Every structure is written in structure tokens, then in C-alpha cells.
Amino acid sequence: MATIEFYKEFGNLGYLANYSNHGFEKNGIYYKTVEHYYQSEKFSDRSIKDKIINADTPKEASNIGRDRSNKRIDNFKKIKKQVMYDGILEKFRQNRDIAYKLIETKKNDIAEATIDEYYWGIGKDKSGENNIGKILVKVREEIKREIIESILDKCKGKEIYIVGHNYSDADSIFSSYILSKVLQYKGINAYFAILDSYGDYNDKEKAIINDFLQEKPVKISENNYFILVDHNNLDGLDKERVLGAFDHHVITGEVYDTIEMEYASTGLLLYDLFKDDYNFSEFERTLIYLTVLTDTDYLVSNRYSSFDEELVTELGIKLDVSNLQKKYFKITDFSLKIEDNLKKDYKEYKNDDKLIKRSIIMSYEKEKKLYYNDYLEYINSLNDNVLLIWSCYDIKKTYIYYLGKEKVLDYILTSTVLIMKMLKEDNIL
Numbered sequence: 001m002a003t004i005e006f007y008k009e010f011g012n013l014g015y016l017a018n019y020s021n022h023g024f025e026k027n028g029i030y031y032k033t034v035e036h037y038y039q040s041e042k043f044s045d046r047s048i049k050d051k052i053i054n055a056d057t058p059k060e061a062s063n064i065g066r067d068r069s070n071k072r073i074d075n076f077k078k079i080k081k082q083v084m085y086d087g088i089l090e091k092f093r094q095n096r097d098i099a100y101k102l103i104e105t106k107k108n109d110i111a112e113a114t115i116d117e118y119y120w121g122i123g124k125d126k127s128g129e130n131n132i133g134k135i136l137v138k139v140r141e142e143i144k145r146e147i148i149e150s151i152l153d154k155c156k157g158k159e160i161y162i163v164g165h166n167y168s169d170a171d172s173i174f175s176s177y178i179l180s181k182v183l184q185y186k187g188i189n190a191y192f193a194i195l196d197s198y199g200d201y202n203d204k205e206k207a208i209i210n211d212f213l214q215e216k217p218v219k220i221s222e223n224n225y226f227i228l229v230d231h232n233n234l235d236g237l238d239k240e241r242v243l244g245a246f247d248h249h250v251i252t253g254e255v256y257d258t259i260e261m262e263y264a265s266t267g268l269l270l271y272d273l274f275k276d277d278y279n280f281s282e283f284e285r286t287l288i289y290l291t292v293l294t295d296t297d298y299l300v301s302n303r304y305s306s307f308d309e310e311l312v313t314e315l316g317i318k319l320d321v322s323n324l325q326k327k328y329f330k331i332t333d334f335s336l337k338i339e340d341n342l343k344k345d346y347k348e349y350k351n352d353d354k355l356i357k358r359s360i361i362m363s364y365e366k367e368k369k370l371y372y373n374d375y376l377e378y379i380n381s382l383n384d385n386v387l388l389i390w391s392c393y394d395i396k397k398t399y400i401y402y403l404g405k406e407k408v409l410d411y412i413l414t415s416t417v418l419i420m421k422m423l424k425e426d427n428i429l
């Protein structure tokens, strides 16, 4: 894993800094920043403490705290790391929005890249002790543990139904199964479930779900308690009844106790979260492997990172990926007329006030270029905003076409949301 280096309280990573504007309460006192807390803990003299706590800015708090004419408590040197940890932990405990962000750093190391700080930071030559970075990693693990514990606590004495997203795919269904087993092991009355209002399984992945799972999810309705997997939006469910979520998509914040990290699949995320306290059976590891396969278009999409690959290796499951892909992965039916394929697979997306019809061609062979070219001709003859995506698996390329402009990627990307974001950045959309 890489190291995330942050510098000062500005920008994307600014939330990691002690000067960041995230206050918290501790022992009945409100501290505007970690810096206010840390500096004030150096003293026992009430008036100096108050001066620091009331300082307008963290810089001001720091100036008072560093003033050597103020007498520090005797053992501060010995306890300063603990003081720092306590402050940073409270900051993230009491500001869930940045706790989510911290969790999203997965297992990366964190370092404060200040050039003149060798104790808390890494210093100019990066040889510093980096104690702040180490504390942030420790806090991240603690916060993660506390969120999971909070979910488990709320589950006690209730029947808990684990549900994936609407039109559940293999990741949703298998992750629901996996998590129900882990929770049962932890003494919770958990069920592998699907909401009856959620529609049927995803067509594309129905076969793999039916072939690999003997047990089917129980169908339930809204008046139960839930844990969400593979999504973290309430979708009309009562907030009070959704006790937690585990997901690998973007965080919505709709479910307070959510663990969200970018893994190849939710199944793989669950494996990594619980592998130290739950012994996954070979069957369960096989299901987890299958969630990775289906969510990464059989390991070719850019969603599959080297980080995921390491975990997948750890699963120790040997399956013939290309045969599974041939069997379960539905490519475009090229015997159909173009207009029928367009009708069949297009989905509507909103871009500002424009409606975009997205259509996807998926093929193994690059010879389908002819079909793609005909497709382009056809959509150009329409009076619609059609976004065409062709994912060509044998050469691992994605062709994207929108209103006369084409973009080619050297990898497979089928997420329309990500593609639209990309086109916006390129001013194509």
C-alpha cells in the first residue's frame, strides 16, 4: 500500500491535520481543534488552559502552548503521545463525515509531510518518526472497530436481515449470505435476505447466483431491522430500522454506521474486515471470489487493483476464470439488430437538464469494431443524446462515443457514472 502524505489543514487531505476545523468535546470542554486540546493539556494552570481553549485559531493556541515562560506539567513529555492520540480519536469520533474519509484510506500509511518536524512528521528527508501519521492509522482502526461494535450492539436481541441493493447482483446476494454467517457466529440472529420490493435478481448474474447457492435468501418486507450490503442508501427504508451498512461504493451518509471502502467487491471487503475473527470456509471463500469476478467483469475492469489481487490470492481459491466468464458473463447479442440492442440495454441518465441514453456493447473480439461502427452510424441518425460504450475484452479497451466525439481507454470501464464524470472533465459532456 502507498503512503498518504498530507500537509497542513487545506485541500482534500486537510481533515487529517490537527489545525483542521473539527471541534469536539472532552470532559465537558469544547475544543475547536485538536491543536487547542493538545496545547491546553500541557498545563495545569487554569488561566493558561482557558487562554488556549479560547484562542481564536489553532495557530494562536499553539503560540501560547509553546511559550516556554508558561510552566508545563512535569511529565508532559511522557504522556504527549497519548494526549495526541486521545485528541485525534475524539475528533474523528465526533465528526462522522471525516471518520468516513479516514476509513476510506483503507490500509494506506499516513504521513504528515512537514519539512521541519521530525517527531510528529516525516521531516525534510522523510526520516522522521511520523508519530502523527501512526496515530491517525491507529485511530482509523479504532474508529472502524467502534462502528462495527456499534452495529453489533444494536443487533443484539433483534432479528436482523442483511439485504443487498435493488435488482441484487452476485455481490449483493453472496455478501448478504457471507455477512449473515459471520453475524450468526457472533451470536446475532441474522438472516440472508432480499426485500420483496426490490424486484428480481439482476438478469446478468441470475445464473451464477442460482448455480452456486443452494440456500435462497428469505423474502422480507420493510418492518424489520436491516443491515445493508453493497449499497448504503436507504431507498425508502426507515432510518431507525437500518442499523448499519457495508459497502464499496461512494458513501451517502444516509446510514450513520457505515463502513465504506473501495474494494473490488463488498464480499472482499467483508473478508478483509472479518478474516481475523471468523474462519471463512472454502465455500464462503469461493463465493467471495465470485463476487470479485462479477464486480470486475472477470478481473479485467479497472476496479480490480493490486490491493484486491493480494487479498484474492489470500483467499486461496483456484477457479477457471476464463471458463466462468464464458459461462456466466453475458456479452452483447450480435445476432440482434442494432436498434433492438439499443432498445434492450439503454438506460437513462441525467446530465444537468439533458437526458442521456446510455448503451453498452460488450464483446470479447475486437472484430466487433464493424458492429460498433454501424452502431455509431445508427445513433448518429437519431435525434437523441446517446452515449455509446463499447468494452472490448480481448484487447482490454473501452471506446466511448458521444455526439461525434470519441474517447478510447486502455482498460475496461463500464461504470456509466464514472464515464460521465470523465467526459465532463474533458468537456465532451
Ligand SMILES: [Mn+2]
Binding pocket: 171, 172, 230, 248, 265, 266, 295
Ligand atoms: Mn458490488
